[in-house]
Amino acid sequence: AMIGKGNHRHFMHKEIYEQPAVIGDTLSTFVNPATRTVALQDLPFDLAEVSRVTIVACGTSFHSALVAKYWFEKLARISVEVDIASEFRYRAAELPEGGLALFISQSGETADTLAALRYAKSQKQHVAVLVNQPESSMAREADVMLQTLCGPEIGVASTKAFTAQLAVLACFAIAVARARGKIDTQREAELATALAEVPSRIAEVLADEEAIEALGKSLIDARDVLYLGRGTSYPLALEGALKLKELSYIHAEGYAAGEMKHGPIALIDDQMPVIVVAPHDELFEKTASNVQEVLARGGKVIMMSDAAGIAAFPGKTLATIRLPDCDPFVAPILYSIPLQLLAYHTAVHKGTDVDQPRNLAKSVTVE
Numbered sequence: 001a002m003i004g005k006g007n008h009r010h011f012m013h014k015e016i017y018e019q020p021a022v023i024g025d026t027l028s029t030f031v032n033p034a035t036r037t038v039a040l041q042d043l044p045f046d047l048a049e050v051s052r053v054t055i056v057a058c059g060t061s062f063h064s065a066l067v068a069k070y071w072f073e074k075l076a077r078i079s080v081e082v083d084i085a086s087e088f089r090y091r092a093a094e095l096p097e098g099g100l101a102l103f104i105s106q107s108g109e110t111a112d113t114l115a116a117l118r119y120a121k122s123q124k125q126h127v128a129v130l131v132n133q134p135e136s137s138m139a140r141e142a143d144v145m146l147q148t149l150c151g152p153e154i155g156v157a158s159t160k161a162f163t164a165q166l167a168v169l170a171c172f173a174i175a176v177a178r179a180r181g182k183i184d185t186q187r188e189a190e191l192a193t194a195l196a197e198v199p200s201r202i203a204e205v206l207a208d209e210e211a212i213e214a215l216g217k218s219l220i221d222a223r224d225v226l227y228l229g230r231g232t233s234y235p236l237a238l239e240g241a242l243k244l245k246e247l248s249y250i251h252a253e254g255y256a257a258g259e260m261k262h263g264p265i266a267l268i269d270d271q272m273p274v275i276v277v278a279p280h281d282e283l284f285e286k287t288a289s290n291v292q293e294v295l296a297r298g299g300k301v302i303m304m305s306d307a308a309g310i311a312a313f314p315g316k317t318l319a320t321i322r323l324p325d326c327d328p329f330v331a332p333i334l335y336s337i338p339l340q341l342l343a344y345h346t347a348v349h350k351g352t353d354v355d356q357p358r359n360l361a362k363s364v365t366v367e
C-alpha cells in the first residue's frame, strides 16, 4: 500500500509523531507491565554464558549501539565493544569463541554491517541482529533476530527506528543483567515501569514542539553547532549533531562534555550555539561545570534537562528545553525527541529537503 504523510508536511515529522505508538508496540513484545518484568524470546544459546558483547552498526544505528554499551556495562556488568561496521569488518578483530555479536540496522541491508556480520559468524560468535525489516539479509543470516516494530521509515534521517532500537536494547540489557544475576527483582520492576511510561512521556515532549521550533529557527545562520553530553548523553550528542548536519547542512559536532577542553573549546565564541544534553543524573554536576566553561567564553548554551537539572544549573543559558522527569535509565530515549525536532525545524526554516537530504541514501547497500 502507498504510505502517505497524513496531516504532516514531511515523512520525518510524521515518523517523529509515530514514536509513542511504535515504541509502545515494540516494548509490548518484551515488557510485561502486570508482572513488571522484561523477557526476551527463547535464544539458541545461554545468555548467562556470554562473556563478551560486540555491537556493530553504521550511522544512527551506531549511536544506539553506543548507548547500549553504557547500559550493558552498568546494568549487566559485561564487557562491551562497539564499532562502526566499515572499520570493524577490516580490522581483524579478535573475538573469543562464544561471544555475542549484535548488529543493529534499520534496513538490515547496509553493506558494511552485513559484511561485519559475516566476519563475526566466521569467528564463531552467536550472531544477533536488531532490525526493523524482518525480511532482510541480516535477519536471514543471523542466529537471533530482535525486531523494532516501526513500520516503514521513509525519511532518510532515522528517527523512530533509532528510539525503538534504544527501547529494545534497554530490554536486552535488563535480560542480560538478570541472566548474569546482576539485577534484583525490585530494580527490574522499576526499570520495566520506567520503560512502560516512555510512550506517554514522549507524547509530553511532542506537546512542546512550538518552543523547539522557535529555537530551530534561531539556528539557521549558525556556521557550527556543538553538542555536548556525558554518559549515555554523549552518544545522544553525537546523534543530535548528525541529525542537524544531515538535515540542515550546518556543520555540527557531538563531543563528550569532559573532552571539550581538549579541543572544541578553542572554537567557542558568542557566535557558537552549544546544545547540552543533561538530564539530572549522577553526572549532571560534571556536565554543568563543563557548561560553565562554555558560558565563560560567551558560548550560546541551549540546555536540555528536567526540572531538577534546570533548577540546579548555576549559569545563565540562552534557552532551556525542559523534559519530563524520568528514570535516568530511559533518558536517552526521551532526549532523542527534542534533538530530532530541533534538527527538523532548523532544516524546515532553512528550506532544505528534509525527507531526502542531498547526497544521502536511506539504505547504503554498496561499500
Ligand code: G6P
Pocket: 058, 059, 060, 061, 104, 105, 106, 107, 108, 109, 110, 113, 156, 157, 158, 360, 361, 362, 363, 364
Ligand atoms: C544511512 C541512513 C541513516 C542510517 C544508516 C544506517 O546512512 O541515511 O539514517 O542510520 O544508513 O542504516 P541501517 O539501515 O543499517 O540502520
